[in-house]
C-alpha cells in the first residue's frame with residue numbers, strides 16, 4: 001500500500017474509533033455480533049445528524065417560497081413499485097463464490113480485477129470473470145456462479161394486503177404519489193419543489209466502508225416540477241451548485257468535490273441528464289455523495305397509468321394542462337454525516353502532545369458550549385451549574401467538572417465543541433468568565449451578562 005493510501009486508511013480507522021469511543025456512531029446490534037449495514041447513532045451522533053437534517057430543511061424548504069415539505073410513509077402500495085420499475089429491476093448484478101459462499105457485486109469484482117466497466121451486461125461480466133480467471137477476494141478460489149440480477153428491495157407482509165409489501169428503497173416514490181394532494185391543498189405554482197427527509201432501505205449485496213453503504217439509511221430528496229418546455233439546463237446547473245454548496249456547508253473542502261456526469265449510454269431511457277456530486281473519501285477516493293437527475297415526465301406518467309388518476313397540472317393563467325417534468329436533487333444523510341466527520345478530523349502537535357480536534361462548522365457541531373468550573377467545590381460548581389442551566393435554553397451545552405482543565409479542553413476539542421467556558425474564582429468577583437475558542441485556542445474574558453449575546457453572535 002502506498003504511503004498516502006496508508007495514511008488515509010489510518011485516518012479512517014481513527015475516525016471510526018473516535019466515533020465509537022465518544023458516542024457518535026455504533027455498529028448496529030453490536031452485542032449480538034452486529035447486523036451488517038446498520039448503525040446506531042449515539043448521543044453526539046444523533047445531535048450531528050439532526051443538525052445536518054435541520055440545516056438541509058432550512059436551506060431547501062424554509063428559505064425557499066418555491067419548495068414545500070411532506071413526510072410520507074415507509075410502507076407504500078405495492079403497485080407503486082411496479083409503476084416505478086423497482087419491482088422489475090432495482091438492484092445490482094451479483095455473483096456467488098461456490099467455495100466460501102460469499103456474495104459479491106459482479107461489476108465491482110470485474111472492475112477491481114480488470115479495470116473494465118461492464119455494469120448492466122451480465123453475460124459480459126460472467127465471461128470476463130471466466131476469461132480473466134478472477135479469484136474470490138475472500139477465499140482465493142476460482143469457482144463462481146453465473147452473474148445474475150438481485151433485487152435489493154426488502155420484502156414484508158401486511159395484514160389485509162394479498163401481495164408482498166416493500167420497505168421503500170428511496171423516499172422519492174412517496175413524493176410522486178402525493179403530487180395531486182399537494183396541488184389541491186396548496187397554492188404552489190410551477191416551477192416548485194416537494195421535499196422530504198426519511199428512511200430508505202436497500203438490501204445491498206455488500207454493505208461497507210463504515211456508514212457509506214448501508215442497508216438502512218436516510219435520504220433528503222426534492223422533486224422539482226418544471227414546465228416540459230422550460231429551458232432546464234440553467235436550472236440544472238443552479239441545483240448542482242446548491243448541492244455543492246451544501247457539501248461545503250458540511251465542511252467539505254472544494255478540492256475534495258467533483259462532478260461526474262453519467263454517460264448517455266448509462267442513463268435511464270427517461271433521463272435527459274444525471275450528475276453525481278462526488279467526494280474524495282479516505283477509502284478508494286471519489287465516490288457518490290449526492291445526485292441530480294432530470295427524470296422527464298416518467299414518474300408522473302407511470303403513476304398516472306398504474307393508478308388511473310390524472311396527474312396533470314392546470315395553469316390557470318394560460319389554460320394549459322400538462323404533465324410536469326422533474327428535476328430530482330437527492331442527498332444521503334449518512335454520507336453527509338460521514339463527510340462532516342472526515343472533513344472535520346484534524347490532529348495538531350501542541351507542546352509535544354497531539355491535539356485531536358473535530359473542526360465542525362459551528363452550525364452543525366453537536367455540542368455548542370461546554371461549561372467547565374475550575375474547581376469541583378460548591379462555591380464554583382453551584383454558580384457554574386446555574387450558568388449551564390441558563391445557556392442550555394439556547395445552545396446545546398455540556399457541563400464537565402472532572403479532571404484538569406487541560407484534559408477537559410481536549411475532551412471538548414475531540415467532539416468539536418466550538419466554545420469552552422471556564423468559571424473560576426475571579427468569576428465570583430468580576431462576574432465574568434473565560435471563553436476559549438476551539439480553533440484558535442484564544443481566550444476572551446466576557447461578562448456573564450453579555451455571554452448570551454456574545455455566543456449568539458459567534459454561533460449563528
Ligand code: GAP
Nearest residue numbers: 170172212213214217289290291330331332335
Ligand atoms: N431517488 C433517487 C435515488 O434514490 P440514489 O443515487 O440511488 O438516487 C440517492 O440515492 C442518495 O442516497 C445517494 O446519493 C447517497 O447519498 C444515498 N444512498 C444511496 N444508497 C445508499 C446506501 N446504500 N447507503 C447509504 N446512502 C445511500
